[in-house]
Amino acid sequence: MNILEEVKDCRTIGISGHVRPDGDCVGSCMAMYLYLKKAMPDARIDVFLGDFSESLRKNIAGTEYIRKGYETDVEKYDAFICLDCESTRLGDASLMFDKAERRINIDHHVTNPGSGTANYVVPTASSACELVYNVMDPSLIDEPIARNLYIGMVTDTGVFKFSNTSRSTMEIAGRLLEYGFDFPAIVQEVFFEKTYVQQQIMGRALVESVRFMDGRCIYSVLGRQTMELYGAVSSDTDGISSQLVDTEGVVCAIFLYEIQPSSYKVSMRSTGEVDVAKIAAVFGGGGHSRAAGFTISAEYHDIINRISRQISLQWDESEENAKD
Ligand SMILES: [Mn+2]
Missing domain, CATH: 3.90.1640.10 (inorganic pyrophosphatase (n-terminal core))
Structure with missing residues (x-):
């Protein structure tokens, strides 16, 4: 063009x-x-x-x-x-x-x-x-x-x-x-360069992160109260999901922050083993295979469970393909 x-x-x-x-x-x-x-x-x-x-x-x-x-x-x-x-x-x-x-x-x-x-x-x-x-x-x-x-x-x-x-x-x-x-x-x-506020919420997100699926995945959630405590806005969360996926052994990171009560912006990063664009598409979002996101109204446990299921499906599929 x-x-x-x-x-x-x-x-x-x-x-x-x-x-x-x-x-x-x-x-x-x-x-x-x-x-x-x-x-x-x-x-x-x-x-x-x-x-x-x-x-x-x-x-x-x-x-x-x-x-x-x-x-x-x-x-x-x-x-x-x-x-x-x-x-x-x-x-x-x-x-x-x-x-x-x-x-x-x-x-x-x-x-x-x-x-x-x-x-x-x-x-x-x-x-x-x-x-x-x-x-x-x-x-x-x-x-x-x-x-x-x-x-x-x-x-x-x-x-x-x-x-x-x-x-x-x-x-x-x-x-x-x-x-x-x-x-x-x-x-x-x-x-x-990050602002002090960005460093603080990055720290909170890392400290409170949880590994799951045998340590191959990691998630962290920042609620509205925490965001307000530090005076953070949504753009201050940029980079948190990338930092999470840098954890040794982790292939997929999920970062959620609450934009309204029980409504979350979900940001996912992958090292390549999980196609997060496909997962985002399931929830009406979009992005790239290694970086994608979406917005959803649900409780965060429920969101993590639903994403886990999608990750399992992808892994099952790739195992099936490996057998063929
Ligand atoms: Mn771009």
Whole structure:
């Protein structure tokens, strides 16, 4: 896909990504915004995103142009670009996407069937940013665009350590580095640095974690009272499930936090032995085979039991296949 071909002659273009945007989502949206602004100076380009962390706001270029509260006076965009998700996860931007003349979907989530009139969905790609790089003319990329793409790639690859990191991921990252941004400082601030509150709830989640299924799985739950005690918000829980799955012997981690009484956001990580995207899909969620999630109203014991059953089913199935 060449994005300038896809939006050719468009006078109004909207851009958005998933709710609770992460580094890949904000990075891809802002890189696309800055790129189209530069390539199509006469077009009106609007970008819509929900709230995200201060470290992303500080390091990703152009976030001051995000339209507040999803407000716009454009009745119907000539083109709307949905990045890093399928259109059902666009939140308040999903109606704008549905109404747009041309609907462009660029994503790397395996559960995305392609929700646009033009789709560039590659589940094996490391990040939406890697795909956004591919649809750009390299001669129009500049330092802020490169930095935004790099931040997205760093976020979704766990700083190039996850299995989604490929030769092309490294090649693109290498080319982006040549634009000369201060990548060690950016990686530290965006990926490694945590607030004191984040460290505290990480500690609570680790201390209170429980291993099950012979120590091959682990879960931890943070209730609303605990979240309130530390003054933590949902984005403060980022990284907890990844930390849990790093436990020796563990192949699947489940982290739950209560968003409303008896309603949980569930985040799962796997080392590859369990396909957590499949489990998330059973509960109406989505993601990748090694990182996925969903939201559910139930008691947490019940949630863990139901997930355990799905894990057992997968293991039984793979045993059956091994026998064949
Ligand atoms: Mn992503």
